[in-house]
Amino acid sequence: xxxxxxxxxxxxxxxxxxxxxxxxxxxxxxxxxxxxxxxxxxxxxxxxxxxxxxxxxxxxxxxxxxxxxxxxxxxxxxxxxxxxxxxxxxxxxxxxxxxxxxxxxxxxxxxxxxxxxxxxxxxxxxxxxxxxxxxxxxxxxxxxxxxxxxxxxxxxxxxxxxxxxxxxxxxxxxxxxxxxxxxxxxxxxxxxxxxxxxxxxxxxxxxxxxxxxxxxxxxxxxxxxxxxxxxxxxxxxxxxxxxxxxxxxxxxxxxxxxxxxxxxxxxxxxxxxxxxxxxxxxxxxxxxxxxxxxxxxxxxxxxxxxxxxxxxxxxxxxxxxxxxxxxxxxxxxxxxxxxxxxxxxxxxxxxxxxxxxxxxxxxxxxxxxxxxxxxxxxxxxxxxxxxxxxxxxxxxxxxxxxxxxxxxxxxxxxxxxxxxxxxxxxxxxxxxxxxxxxxxxxxxxxxxx
Amino acid sequence: xxxxxxxxxxxxxxxxxxxxxxxxxxxxxxxxxxxxxxxxxxxxxxxxxxxxxxxxxxxxxxxxxxxxxxxxxxxxxxxxxxxxxxxxxxxxxxxxxxxxxxxxxxxxxxxxxxxxxxxxxxxxxxxxxxxxxxxxxxxxxxxxxxxxxxxxxxxxxxxxxxxxxxxxxxxxxxxxxxxxxxxxxxxxxxxxxxxxxxxxxxxxxxxxxxxxxxxxxxxxxxxxxxxxxxxxxxxxxxxxxxxxxxxxxxxxxxxxxxxxxxxxxxxxxxxxxxxxxxxxxxxxxxxxxxxxxxxxxxxxxxxxxxxxxxxxxxxxxxxxxxxxxxxxxxxxxxxxxxxxxxxxxxxxxxxxxxxxxxxxxxxxxxxxxxxxxxxxxxxxxxxxxxxxxxxxxxxxxxxxxxxxxxxxxxxxxxxxxxxxxxxxxxxxxxxxxxxxxxxxxxxxxxxxx
Numbered sequence: 013x014x015x016x017x018x019x020x021x022x023x024x025x026x027x028x029x030x031x032x033x034x035x036x037x038x039x040x041x042x043x044x045x046x047x048x049x050x051x052x053x054x055x056x057x058x059x060x061x062x063x064x065x066x067x068x069x070x071x072x073x074x075x076x077x078x079x080x081x082x083x084x085x086x087x088x089x090x091x092x093x094x095x096x097x098x099x100x101x102x103x104x105x106x107x108x109x110x111x112x113x114x115x116x117x118x119x120x121x122x123x124x125x126x127x128x129x130x131x132x133x134x135x136x137x138x139x140x141x142x143x144x145x146x147x148x149x150x151x152x153x154x155x156x157x158x159x160x161x162x163x164x165x166x167x168x169x170x171x172x173x174x175x176x177x178x179x180x181x182x183x184x185x186x187x188x189x190x191x192x193x194x195x196x197x198x199x200x201x202x203x204x205x206x207x208x209x210x211x212x213x214x215x216x217x218x219x220x221x222x223x224x225x226x227x228x229x230x231x232x233x234x235x236x237x238x239x240x241x242x243x244x245x246x247x248x249x250x251x252x253x254x255x256x257x258x259x260x261x262x263x264x265x266x267x268x269x270x271x272x273x274x275x276x277x278x279x280x281x282x283x284x285x286x287x288x289x290x291x292x293x294x295x296x297x298x299x300x301x302x303x304x305x306x307x308x309x310x311x312x313x314x315x316x317x318x319x320x321x322x323x324x325x326x327x328x329x330x331x332x333x334x335x336x337x338x339x340x341x342x343x344x345x346x347x348x349x350x351x352x353x354x355x356x357x358x359x360x361x362x363x364x365x366x367x368x369x370x371x372x373x374x375x376x377x378x379x380x381x382x383x384x385x386x387x388x389x390x391x392x393x394x395x396x397x398x399x400x401x402x403x404x405x406x407x408x409x410x411x412x413x414x415x416x417x418x419x420x421x422x423x424x425x426x427x428x429x430x431x432x433x434x435x436x437x438x439x440x441x442x443x444x445x446x447x448x449x450x451x452x453x454x455x456x457x458x459x460x461x
Numbered sequence: 462x463x464x465x466x467x468x469x470x471x472x473x474x475x476x477x478x479x480x481x482x483x484x485x486x487x488x489x490x491x492x493x494x495x496x497x498x499x500x501x502x503x504x505x506x507x508x509x510x511x512x513x514x515x516x517x518x519x520x521x522x523x524x525x526x527x528x529x530x531x532x533x534x535x536x537x538x539x540x541x542x543x544x545x546x547x548x549x550x551x552x553x554x555x556x557x558x559x560x561x562x563x564x565x566x567x568x569x570x571x572x573x574x575x576x577x578x579x580x581x582x583x584x585x586x587x588x589x590x591x592x593x594x595x596x597x598x599x600x601x602x603x604x605x606x607x608x609x610x611x612x613x614x615x616x617x618x619x620x621x622x623x624x625x626x627x628x629x630x631x632x633x634x635x636x637x638x639x640x641x642x643x644x645x646x647x648x649x650x651x652x653x654x655x656x657x658x659x660x661x662x663x664x665x666x667x668x669x670x671x672x673x674x675x676x677x678x679x680x681x682x683x684x685x686x687x688x689x690x691x692x693x694x695x696x697x698x699x700x701x702x703x704x705x706x707x708x709x710x711x712x713x714x715x716x717x718x719x720x721x722x723x724x725x726x727x728x729x730x731x732x733x734x735x736x737x738x739x740x741x742x743x744x745x746x747x748x749x750x751x752x753x754x755x756x757x758x759x760x761x762x763x764x765x766x767x768x769x770x771x772x773x774x775x776x777x778x779x780x781x782x783x784x785x786x787x788x789x790x791x792x793x794x795x796x797x798x799x800x801x802x803x804x805x806x807x808x809x810x811x812x813x814x815x816x817x818x819x820x821x822x823x824x825x826x827x828x829x830x831x832x833x834x835x836x837x838x839x840x841x842x843x844x845x846x847x848x849x850x851x852x853x854x855x856x857x858x859x860x861x862x863x864x865x866x867x868x869x870x871x872x873x874x875x876x877x878x879x880x881x882x883x884x885x886x887x888x889x890x891x892x893x894x895x896x897x898x899x900x901x902x903x904x905x906x907x908x909x910x
Contacts, residue, residue: 043667047686171652181649182631182690199648200630203620218492236715237496239708241631241690258707259688265711266685269718270801273725277797278790286802287812291819295826298794302787302827303834309786313779320775329778330762333895336782337758338751340789341727341888345747348726352719353735363736370740377744378751385752439790446782 022052026060029067038067046075054081062091074103081288082115089120098127105179106132107152107260110139139254147231148224150264151245151254156184160194160212164205167197183242185252186215193244193252195219221246224253231256232264233357272355276348276437278305301439308443312336312450319454327396328457331404332450338382339411339449340442346371346419347441351433354423361428367420375416379409403457410456411449418445471501475509478516487516495524503530511540523552530737531564538569547576554628555584556601556709562589588703596680597673599713600694600703605633609643609661613654616646632691634701635664642693642701644668670695673702680705681713682806721804725797725886727754750888757892761785761899768903776845777906780853781899787831788860788898789891795820795868796890800882803872810877816869824865828858852906859905860898867894 021040028037041049041064049068053061053076065088068076077085077100089097101109101124109128113121113136125133135153142148156178158167167184175181184202186195195215205214221244222231231243235258245254271281278301282289316323316332323329350367353359359367383405390401419441423433470489477486490498490513498517502510502525514537517525526534526549538546550558550573558577562570562585574582584602591597605627607616616633624630633651635643644664654663670693671680680692684707694703720730727750731738765772765781772778799816802808808816832854839850868890872882 045667045669045687047688168652175649176653181652199652200624203617203630203648204625218494220494236711238494239496241707258690258711262685262707262711262714265714266805270805273722273797273801276722277793279794279798285807286798287808287815287819291822291826294819294823298791298823299827299830302790302794302831305790306783306787306831306835309783310780312782312786316782317775317779326766326769330766331759332781333761333765333785333899334755334758336785337761337892337895338755340891341751341754342747344726344888345728345751348722349728349735352722356715356719358734359736366736370736370743373740374743374747377740378748381748382751382755386755439793442789443786446786450782 022056022060025052025064026056029060029063034067037064041067042069042072046072047079049076050079050081050084054084058087062088066096070099070103074100078104078108078112081285082112083288085112086116086120089116089123094123094127097123101127101132102129105152106135106139106154107150107179107257109136110149113140142224145228146224147222147226147228147245147256148254150228150231150260151224151256152179153254154178155242155244155252155255156181157187157252158184158197158211160186160188160210160215162211163207164202164209164214165207167202167211171199171202180242180255180257183255185244185255186211187252191251193219193221193246193250196244219244221250222256223248228264229268232261232268235261236265237357269355272351272434275432275434276351278302278437278439305439305443309446312443312446315447315450315454319458322454322457322461325400325461327390327394327400328403328453332453335404335407335411335449335453336446338408339415339445342375342378342412343415343419343441343445344437346375346416347423347437350420351423351437354427354433359424361424364421364424367424368417371416371420372413375413376409378416379412382412383409399460403453403460406460407449407453407456410452411445414448414452415441415445418448471505471509474501474513475505478509478512483516486513490516491518491521495521496528498525499528499530499533503533507536511537515545519548519552523549527553527557527561530734531561532737534561535565535569538565538572543572543576546572550576550581551578554601555581555588555603556599556628556706558585559588559598591673594677595673596671596675596677596694596705597703599677599680599709600673600705601628602703603627604691604693604701604704605630606701607633607635607646607660609635609637609659609664611660612657613651613659613663614656616651616660620648620651629691629704629706632704634693634704635660636701640700642668642670642695642699645693668693670699671705672697677713678717681710681717684710685714686806718804721800721883724881724883725800727751727886727888754888754892758895761892761895764896764899764903768907771903771906771910774849774910776839776843776849777852777902781902784853784856784860784898784902785895787857788864788894791824791827791861792864792868792890792894793886795824795865796872796886799869800872800886803876803882808873810873813870813873816873817866820865820869821862824862825858827865828861831861832858848909852902852909855909856898856902856905859901860894863897863901864890864894867897 025037025040053064065073113124128136138153139149139151154177156171156175158170171181182199184197185193186197188194195217196219197211197215201214220234220238224245224247235243241258243256244252245256247253274281280297282293282297350359386408387401387405390396390404391398422436422441426436427433474486474489502513514522562573577585587602588598603626605620605624607619620630631648633646635646637643644666645668646660646664650663669683669687673694673696684692690707692705693701694705696702723730729746731742731746799808835857836850836854839845839853840847871885871890875885876882
């Protein structure tokens with residue numbers, strides 16, 4: 013709803029601002045959520061955006077800025093005076109600032125870092141040094157740390173004093189003098205405990221944490237597995253360096269799934285939203301796979317040419333698309349199911365025999381059904397010779413079985429040898445199955461006819 | 462790691478229990494997380510599971526129970542005495558209890574409900590009455606409600622008194638006498654505010670909430686969009702009836718994505734994990750689509766038979782698999798990209814012209830590249846006649862363009878008319894494109910040759 017309205021609303025606000033009715037515009041903006049304001053600004057004429065943005069209260073301005081697309085962020089930063097930029101940067105959480113800095117051109121980054129206060133600049137640089145896709149790169153360094161000897165009363169006082177700048181106070185971290193992570197204390201535990209209890213007494217010592225270098229997808233899986241809302245990030249000596257919060261994890265999960273889906277459709281993943289990606293970049297992300305698959309498909313054509321003699325009957329030729337399509341569909345059903353199972357952790361490599369056994373039984377059920385119905389259609393309805401119908405239907409049964417098995421085995425083998433299983437999805441498997449099923453076809457045809 | 466170890470660990474624990482070394486076994490179990498214990502129990506011999514489960518402290522037992530598969534849950538419940546069952550049910554959060562009740566056979570459900578105390582039974586029944594996939598069905602009724610006149614001190618007292626049973630205290634809900642939702646107060650706001658401030662003064666009134674009947678996928682999207690950790694669920698009169706928490710939303714997102722991916726591969730979504738789904742159910746979820754697509758593919762075969770005269774040259778016949786495969790791959794690149802864009806909200810129907818325009822330019826770039834390279838290969842390397850190579854390459858260009866446009870338009874139209882775009886994915890589009898590209902092929906062949 014909000015999105016369909018954002019156009020009309022944007023126009024109204026633009027008119028208000030151009031008529032210098034700033035108070036009215038601000039009143040409207042203040043009732044809105046950051047994500048909705050950002051969506052609306054995307055639709056506004058470029059010259060109105062900075063005018064509207066300046067009307068936002070400080071905190072809402074920072075939240076809105078984070079939600080905007082990088083192009084719009086860059087335009088805004090360019091239109092900002094240094095003091096305006098400083099105001100926004102001061103309000104940003106460190107992890108959001110890092111995300112922005114990662115996307116901006118070097119000159120804009122220099123301006124942002126110059127406006128950040130020294131402590132924040134240090135934190136931004138700290139996070140920037142971790143490899144992309146690592147836990148370190150998605151963490152924030154703004155968390156509440158407590159000491160083991162503090163009482164509940166001390167801890168609450170500390171939260172009151174420092175909590176305002178922290179991304180979350182729902183979980184606080186108990187660290188030793190040398191910053192080693194000793195345990196966590198939730199705000200719930202704090203509120204429910206006796207005022208004189210110490211952190212040491214009420215903390216949970218058995219904490220699920222991530223190493224700074226751990227893959228962010230692994231971190232996200234542990235969030236889902238253990239139902240966490242924040243996770244501490246530690247270095248190799250178990251010193252606490254930051255925390256990852258659930259909102260960032262949800263973004264990671266969404267991005268990783270999109271990447272998986274793109275790979276399954278033979279596209280090199282792109283990191284920008286569809287409508288913002290340049291045509292040429294989309295071309296580059298698709299053409300290598302198309303070329304590769306085009307040349308693999310010519311092998312299938314080669315088989316047809318080579319065994320022309322076996323395919324004399326025109327019904328045999330006319331059935332090629334049906335056989336190839338059915339093989340491809342069976343293969344992609346199996347491969348996509350297995351790839352998804354691997355990616356959400358339902359299947360592991362050690363299950364490979366169970367998976368094959370299951371797919372084989374499904375394949376035989378599917379193959380027999382398809383072959384039986386097809387035989388009926390061909391021999392009764394179309395009136396084909398029984399021997400020709402038999403060739404087609406036996407091929408169908410064998411193709412379906414081979415397709416299901418290839419479809420489930422390839423992604424599992426890929427994951428075992430450290431390849432991304434998603435790359436093994438439908439287009440590849442279809443190409444292999446096309447060639448295999450055609451070979452089976454001509455051989456069966458030569459045997460029977 | 463935990464999963465690879467769970468076998469060996471399970472065996473060790475089984476030996477300890479069978480040797481009646483209960484304390485040692487309990488000490489080990491207490492250091493583990495619920496999700497890991499559940500994974501380990503899945504691998505244990507059936508007779509050991511209840512023995513190990515009984516060693517768990519109450520709260521850990523309930524958490525572990527929630528993480529277990531439904532088959533194991535059922536076995537455990539059957540082995541429980543009434544008082545053991547009551548102990549577990551008492552510790553469960555209402556929304557988890559509902560999830561379990563939904564999966565169990567009627568006689569087990571009756572036993573669970575009989576052991577639940579009257580208030581919890583009422584809450585479970587309350588949630589059960591909402592339609593599957595609605596916000597109501599994934600909410601919990603255990604939240605902290607506050608009154609507008611309460612001071613911070615009152616509120617903290619109330620949380621201390623009642624918070625222990627609530628799923629989250631991080632966000633509390635301010636309601637009027639007639640249960641209408643007035644605003645939310647985060648525990649952070651509570652801790653940072655003055656002790657004498659009232660809820661009315663510190664609450665956020667502008668709250669993103671969900672109607673009980675709203676689709677759970679829509680709820681999940683709002684969580685991502687607004688970075689929420691909990692969302693109130695209200696009835697049509699804005700009375701607060703429950704809350705949805707972020708852990709349940711992450712599960713919803715994962716399930717919905719899996720469903721999308723399954724539909725894209727022409728599979729009717731299944732609600733059980735792969736390894737637990739019966740072979741016959743998998744067969745049923747796959748066979749209707751295979752049949753439908755098999756018969757659509759025979760049309761393509763029909764075109765070959767009908768235009769046999771146009772396809773006299775054997776190179777023309779041998780190129781059919783390559784043309785169809787490339788068309789299919791181009792179509793699925795476009796459709797999968799658009800389906801994912803629609804599902805995460807990057808693309809909407811009103812963008813349809815921008816999407817077509819973009820896909821058309823990408824298609825022409827891809828088509829020209831593929832046609833050019835193919836022409837080179839066919840005429841120089843294979844030594845084909847220029848006219849035959851031209852027919853193949855012009856068809857390639859046209860097919861790629863048609864495939865990209867069909868691939869992006871169909872899912873968008875589907876979403877507009879209220880169909881699930883994911884069903885319009887590769888297999889369907891491939892079938893359409895196969896037929897269309899073959900028609901183009903024979904027509905161009907008849908024109909030129």
